Amino acid sequence: MNDSGGFIELRENLMTFYKKQEYLLQPVFRFALSLGLLLLLRGHLAVHAAAGAILNSVLVNIILALVCSMVPYGAAAGIIALVMVWELYSLSLEAAGICAAILLLCILLYFRFAPRDIVILLLMPAAYALNLHYAVPVIAGLLFGPGAAVPVVFGLIFTRYVLLVEESLPEISRASAGGGLTGADILNNFRGLIDGMMGNRQLIILAASFALTALVVCFIRHLIIEHAWGTAIVAGFVLETAVLMAGDMKFGIHVDFVRLLIGIILSFILVQIVSFFAFNVDYLRVENVQFEDEDYYYYVKAVPKTIAPLYGIPADQSGMPSGSAGSAGDR
Amino acid sequence: MLNFEKIRLMTRLTVYEKGLGIEDEKIAKYFRNDYVFGALIGSFAAGTVAWGICAALYCGYFFEQIFFSVYENKLGPTIRFAVTSYAVFILFFLLVTWLVYRFRNQGYMERRYYYEQDLDTLLGMYEKEQEQVRNWIRKNG
Numbered sequence: 001m002n003d004s005g006g007f008i009e010l011r012e013n014l015m016t017f018y019k020k021q022e023y024l025l026q027p028v029f030r031f032a033l034s035l036g037l038l039l040l041l042r043g044h045l046a047v048h049a050a051a052g053a054i055l056n057s058v059l060v061n062i063i064l065a066l067v068c069s070m071v072p073y074g075a076a077a078g079i080i081a082l083v084m085v086w087e088l089y090s091l092s093l094e095a096a097g098i099c100a101a102i103l104l105l106c107i108l109l110y111f112r113f114a115p116r117d118i119v120i121l122l123l124m125p126a127a128y129a130l131n132l133h134y135a136v137p138v139i140a141g142l143l144f145g146p147g148a149a150v151p152v153v154f155g156l157i158f159t160r161y162v163l164l165v166e167e168s169l170p171e172i173s174r175a176s177a178g179g180g181l182t183g184a185d186i187l188n189n190f191r192g193l194i195d196g197m198m199g200n201r202q203l204i205i206l207a208a209s210f211a212l213t214a215l216v217v218c219f220i221r222h223l224i225i226e227h228a229w230g231t232a233i234v235a236g237f238v239l240e241t242a243v244l245m246a247g248d249m250k251f252g253i254h255v256d257f258v259r260l261l262i263g264i265i266l267s268f269i270l271v272q273i274v275s276f277f278a279f280n281v282d283y284l285r286v287e288n289v290q291f292e293d294e295d296y297y298y299y300v301k302a303v304p305k306t307i308a309p310l311y312g313i314p315a316d317q318s319g320m321p322s323g324s325a326g327s328a329g330d331r
Numbered sequence: 332m333l334n335f336e337k338i339r340l341m342t343r344l345t346v347y348e349k350g351l352g353i354e355d356e357k358i359a360k361y362f363r364n365d366y367v368f369g370a371l372i373g374s375f376a377a378g379t380v381a382w383g384i385c386a387a388l389y390c391g392y393f394f395e396q397i398f399f400s401v402y403e404n405k406l407g408p409t410i411r412f413a414v415t416s417y418a419v420f421i422l423f424f425l426l427v428t429w430l431v432y433r434f435r436n437q438g439y440m441e442r443r444y445y446y447e448q449d450l451d452t453l454l455g456m457y458e459k460e461q462e463q464v465r466n467w468i469r470k471n472g
Binding site for chain 1: 373374377378380381384385387388391392394395424428431
């Protein structure tokens with residue numbers, strides 16, 4: 001109990017620090033995320049481009065990340081998307097065209113309804129690089145609505161598309177063709193990329209697993225049961241693992257189980273950290289109270305927050321009189 | 332002396348005004364039907380462009396089959412498929428848009444109702460306090 005009180009006090013201190021410095025910490029986070037994504041793009045695409053590729057310059061990466069830190073998430077995503085399309089265009093026209101098409105479909109079909117969910121789209125590639133992508137649908141289900149399954153899937157599609165383009169560069173790049181691409185070559189490259197995405201069973205199973213996980217986690221989280229968050233998190237990871245293993249047995253998608261296990265464990269730890277800060281009610285001390293006024297009977301379920309004890313005195317032993325503000329008998 | 336009921340009421344009002352109230356202000360500018368109709372027009376345009384992008388990708392992928400259809404003057408099935416797919420897609424997309432924006436408008440109406448109720452209650456509390464002050468002055472002045 002003393003240890004949990006220590007953690008809770010630490011969380012309260014961190015939350016207070018965050019609230020005071022929010023105006024500074026938010027841009028720093030956006031800068032770090034944007035720089036990470038640009039460096040990932042550099043590592044996968046720009047290194048294969050000609051010497052003049054814009055992302056090869058670290059200074060340009062930092063300037064772009066600084067710009068992204070000063071604008072909302074939607075504009076930052078737009079900047080990174082434009083950079084991605086530009087880098088792909090310098091490598092392969094077909095790859096840039098397909099990427100631009102997918103981006104436009106994202107924006108036209110989903111993000112005009114829920115522009116705030118775009119942060120999930122930005123988090124997925126960074127999480128994928130760190131083998132933490134299994135955490136993204138669970139976090140999306142906990143903190144966003146059921147529609148969060150869409151940006152989770154789109155983020156995964158963009159991530160795997162960049163990897164596919166990198167693998168296919170020897171066949172599709174302008175440099176390897178010596179600048180002599182014919183119409184038939186362009187069509188073949190185009191079909192190859194589409195087949196690489198549509199025919200990738202591992203991608204389809206992973207996307208289905210993530211979408212289902214986000215929906216199930218969101219559903220369980222909203223249930224009025226004790227330990228709803230904990231149950232949602234465990235159910236989410238179990239479902240992810242089960243779908244991937246079922247996909248491996250049924251369709252032979254060759255899941256790397258060691259990498260999967262490590263990813264699930266790390267993702268679970270990350271989700272626990274996120275839920276520790278995002279979740280601040282204590283369902284173990286629920287109070288059911290009843291009172292009335294002229295118009296209604298009130299049946300109130302009071303769920304106390306886990307507030308750190310004042311001056312080391314636990315909240316339920318603070319000695320406050322029962323008729324004071326905040327107690328169950330107060331009307 | 333603190334009036335806890337007034338404090339709770341004012342807290343609820345402030346939380347709404349600083350949170351959802353900012354988004355609800357955008358919805359409040361329109362009548363319900365105008366709000367939904369505007370969204371449907373936007374979705375019609377967006378859906379048409381999205382269908383066009385998918386059609387372009389489809390044509391690129393099946394370029395040779397479509398080219399031979401044109402060459403052999405057998406475009407009928409292709410055109411029928413295109414029109415049918417467009418109609419089905421746009422109707423589905425408009426239905427989703429209608430549901431989303433109706434739901435949003437309904438949520439705004441409910442929040443606005445309770446917000447105005449709380450404002451009326453708060454006004455009643457202020458008037459009661461002023462009445463008490465006037466009575467005290469009358470009694471002691």
